[in-house]
Amino acid sequence: MSETTWLLTGPMAAELGISIRSIHHWRSSQQSPWQQGRHFQRLTPADRSPWIWNRELTLKAWDEARKSVEGAA
Numbered sequence: 001m002s003e004t005t006w007l008l009t010g011p012m013a014a015e016l017g018i019s020i021r022s023i024h025h026w027r028s029s030q031q032s033p034w035q036q037g038r039h040f041q042r043l044t045p046a047d048r049s050p051w052i053w054n055r056e057l058t059l060k061a062w063d064e065a066r067k068s069v070e071g072a073a
Contacts, residue, residue, distance in 0.1 A: 005055040016044035016062055026049070034058060053058035 007015065013023040026032050027040060034040055039058045042049040 006052040007055050009053065011052050012055065012058060015055065017060060033061040 009020055009023055013020045016023065018026075027034060038054070039061060040051050040053045043052050
């Protein structure tokens, strides 16, 4: 069994090659490739707690979303 890597938003945005502002935009978008609880979650239950991201699942969903957009163009 492999260990899941969770990253804070800054490092996750860097892995995706987008800005922190962009990752927050896509997280809250209706067309977001990510689902809360699966791809990202709060570090603690507090409302102001930072978001953490499942590295592997987030990268996979982002790549699939980009491929579907590029294929439609």
